[in-house]
Amino acid sequence: MKAHDGMYIDGAWRPAAGPGVIEVVNPADEQVIATVPAGTVEDVDAAVRAARAALPGWAATPPAERAARLTALRDLLVARQDEIAETVTAELGSPPKLSQTVHAGVPIAVTGSYAELAATYAFEERTGNSTVLHEPVGVVGAITPWNYPLHQIVAKTAPALAAGCTVVVKPAEDTPLVARLFAEAVHEAGIPAGVFNLVTGLGPVAGQALAEHPGVDLVSFTGSTAVGRRIGAIASGMVKKVALELGGKSANVILPGADLARAVNVGVANVMSNSGQTCSAWTRMLVHQDRYDEAVELAAAAAAKYGDRIGPLVSATQRDRVRGYIAKGVAEGARLAAGGPDSPHERGYYVSPTVFADVTPGMTIAQEEIFGPVLSVLRYTDEEDALRIANGTVYGLAGAVWAADETEAVAFARRMETGQVDINGGRFNPLAPFGGYKQSGVGRELGAHGLTEYLQTKSFQF
Numbered sequence: 001m002k003a004h005d006g007m008y009i010d011g012a013w014r015p016a017a018g019p020g021v022i023e024v025v026n027p028a029d030e031q032v033i034a035t036v037p038a039g040t041v042e043d044v045d046a047a048v049r050a051a052r053a054a055l056p057g058w059a060a061t062p063p064a065e066r067a068a069r070l071t072a073l074r075d076l077l078v079a080r081q082d083e084i085a086e087t088v089t090a091e092l093g094s095p096p097k098l099s100q101t102v103h104a105g106v107p108i109a110v111t112g113s114y115a116e117l118a119a120t121y122a123f124e125e126r127t128g129n130s131t132v133l134h135e136p137v138g139v140v141g142a143i144t145p146w147n148y149p150l151h152q153i154v155a156k157t158a159p160a161l162a163a164g165c166t167v168v169v170k171p172a173e174d175t176p177l178v179a180r181l182f183a184e185a186v187h188e189a190g191i192p193a194g195v196f197n198l199v200t201g202l203g204p205v206a207g208q209a210l211a212e213h214p215g216v217d218l219v220s221f222t223g224s225t226a227v228g229r230r231i232g233a234i235a236s237g238m239v240k241k242v243a244l245e246l247g248g249k250s251a252n253v254i255l256p257g258a259d260l261a262r263a264v265n266v267g268v269a270n271v272m273s274n275s276g277q278t279c280s281a282w283t284r285m286l287v288h289q290d291r292y293d294e295a296v297e298l299a300a301a302a303a304a305k306y307g308d309r310i311g312p313l314v315s316a317t318q319r320d321r322v323r324g325y326i327a328k329g330v331a332e333g334a335r336l337a338a339g340g341p342d343s344p345h346e347r348g349y350y351v352s353p354t355v356f357a358d359v360t361p362g363m364t365i366a367q368e369e370i371f372g373p374v375l376s377v378l379r380y381t382d383e384e385d386a387l388r389i390a391n392g393t394v395y396g397l398a399g400a401v402w403a404a405d406e407t408e409a410v411a412f413a414r415r416m417e418t419g420q421v422d423i424n425g426g427r428f429n430p431l432a433p434f435g436g437y438k439q440s441g442v443g444r445e446l447g448a449h450g451l452t453e454y455l456q457t458k459s460f461q462f
Helices: 042-058 063-079 079-093 094-121 148-161 177-188 203-210 225-238 261-277 289-304 317-333 383-390 405-412 447-452
Strands: 007-009 013-015 021-026 032-039 124-128 128-138 141-142 166-170 195-196 218-222 241-245 252-254 286-288 335-338 355-360 374-380 399-402 453-460
Touching: 007 447, 013 063, 021 079, 021 241, 032 079, 032 177, 032 261, 042 166, 042 177, 042 195, 042 203, 063 094, 063 177, 079 094, 079 148, 079 355, 094 148, 094 261, 094 355, 094 447, 124 447, 128 141, 141 148, 141 203, 148 166, 148 177, 148 218, 148 447, 166 218, 177 195, 177 241, 177 399, 177 405, 203 218, 218 225, 225 241, 241 289, 252 261, 261 286, 261 399, 286 289, 286 383, 289 335, 289 355, 289 374, 317 335, 317 374, 374 383, 383 405, 399 405
Parallel strands: 141 166, 141 218, 166 195, 218 241, 252 286, 252 399, 286 374, 355 374
Antiparallel strands: 007 013, 007 195, 021 032, 124 128, 128 453, 335 355
């Protein structure tokens, strides 16, 4: 076990204000692998003060120089890619291949995209007799989740730095180790002291202190809708901006005539990726009643192949939560077509890849975010019924549509109440805006839309 000391504040690793520590557990074998400091209100205050002091200089730094620092950061993440992947595998339990390609690879692409945007974005523009300026919003408090620990830090930090903001990050307590690697890379990239700061700690202590701090101008949070509501209430009381990326219960709609086998296999893979711990996962598969039984058989067979391929859930708490949802699904009348609550391993926080059949739209497992490798397959009678079911939750983060005719798929997707839709298996695009409708959040991440979240507007009239 390795004991990590200090917080990264004002360009240096500094002792924490209090003696508390957080144990980091490898969810694959339940062993403590490291400890990090449990940040206090005092640590958060020191970090925000450092960010506040650094703001004028960084905001005045030419965009081309900010782009150069982000390019240097991108290159350092490339150099550390293996170390990043190994760290995420250890603290999250992600399989090595997924850690390498997604957990380490995607943040590299996103950082590079914001280096390019910083150099090309129109921070000033003319409209009529006015000059419109897009200026940094100020100090950003970034509270990030454990499921994609580096990606979520980068998706907030990179656009904030490109915009000229300074940042304080409070990473999830389950996965703080890769955040420390990122802070080291920021330091090596020559980003000035105070522009980026890192405070590890518990959400109710350090996270709340960051959201409540009067020196923070914008709170960017990714996590549960319940916590997002709390942060939104704090921010509204202080009239500060928020960007909230919250829960999801996304629908994978397979229209009649679509390639059923491909749609089902890709849909199951989407749900099982990252052990189901993905807010945008297509956890509801909607199939026309005429091919419903065939789809269930295909989904069950596909899920069975993931038994030894997916990692554990992040913690015992998360494992037990997912098991509770599986039990509730059975109790409410859904049929287990694959998997169930039993673990496929003697040690570790594993849950078997699970497929539920005979799920109706009002069931708990069809309405609430489970955040585990659990798929619900629902039947519909016609396209209007499919649309009603797809839109019939409080969430609207992502989704998918499959059809023999792409035009038909697009027409259906236009009516879905969700922030992002993949058409016939469309590929991930790091430049496309990501964020939700309804209770899935406020604001967008990634690409130019993600950059604008960290800007405010001023106009000069001539």
